[in-house]
Amino acid sequence: MNDNEEQARFFVRTWAEAVLRQAERAQQIRRQAAQDDRNYERMEDWSPPMEVLEKNFRTQWAEEHQLVWAAQQLERWDARLRRERGQDPREEDPFLKDVRDALEHLDEVDFTDFQAISPAPVKGREYIGRAIRRLPGRALDLVLGGPTLVGGIAPQAIEARALEAVQAVEQELEQEQREKHAAFLHAAEHDPELRELLEKIADFYAHPERLIGSPLAQGGSKDTTANT
Numbered sequence: 001m002n003d004n005e006e007q008a009r010f011f012v013r014t015w016a017e018a019v020l021r022q023a024e025r026a027q028q029i030r031r032q033a034a035q036d037d038r039n040y041e042r043m044e045d046w047s048p049p050m051e052v053l054e055k056n057f058r059t060q061w062a063e064e065h066q067l068v069w070a071a072q073q074l075e076r077w078d079a080r081l082r083r084e085r086g087q088d089p090r091e092e093d094p095f096l097k098d099v100r101d102a103l104e105h106l107d108e109v110d111f112t113d114f115q116a117i118s119p120a121p122v123k124g125r126e127y128i129g130r131a132i133r134r135l136p137g138r139a140l141d142l143v144l145g146g147p148t149l150v151g152g153i154a155p156q157a158i159e160a161r162a163l164e165a166v167q168a169v170e171q172e173l174e175q176e177q178r179e180k181h182a183a184f185l186h187a188a189e190h191d192p193e194l195r196e197l198l199e200k201i202a203d204f205y206a207h208p209e210r211l212i213g214s215p216l217a218q219g220g221s222k223d224t225t226a227n228t
Helices: 003-042 050-084 094-104 130-134 155-189 192-206 215-227
Strands: 110-112 115-117 139-141
Touching: 003 050, 003 155, 050 094, 050 155, 094 130, 094 139, 155 192
Parallel strands: none
Antiparallel strands: 110 115, 115 139
C-alpha cells in the first residue's frame, strides 16, 4: 500500500466515523425538539417557552448541516480510495452533493416563505444559486422535522453507507494484522534465536511462578530497592 492509498483509507475511516457520530447527535436533537414541540402545544405550566423551541431549531439545523457535510466528505474520500486502488468510484449521489453545495453557499441566495431561493441571474455570476436551482422545486426548504434531514435527505442511507465504510476498513486492518502475525511466525521458524526467545516468553506466561528467583525477577527486585 503506497502513501496515497494509506492516507485515503485513513480519511475514509475518519469521515465514516464522523458520520455515525454526527448522526447520533442529530438524532438526539431531533428527538428532543419533537418532544419539546409536543409539550409546547399542551400549553401547560411546565411547557417549554418559545425560546427553547427556537434554540432547538438552531441546534438541529447546525447538527444536520454538519451531518450532510461529513457524508459528502466520506463520499469524496471513498472515491479517492477506489481510484488509488484502480477501482471505479461509486456513482456519486448528485442530490447529496447539491444539498451540500446549497448549504455551503446559503449566504449568497435569497429567502422567502421559509425557503432559500436562487437570486436573479447576474451576468458573469450565473454560478450563484446554481445548486439550489438543481434541487426539487428550485428551492431549499428551511423548515425542519419529519423523516428527512435538512434538504430532504434520508438519514438511513447516509448512516448505512458510513457503517459499511467503517466495517470495511476495520476488516482490512484486522486482515493486515493477521498477515503480519503470520509473517512474524514464519520468520521465527527460520531463526533459531528468535524461536528460542519466543519459547521462553511463552513458558513464562504459562508458568509465571518460575519467574521467582530468576535473573529477571532478581534484577527487577534490585531496581525496586534502589528506587526506594
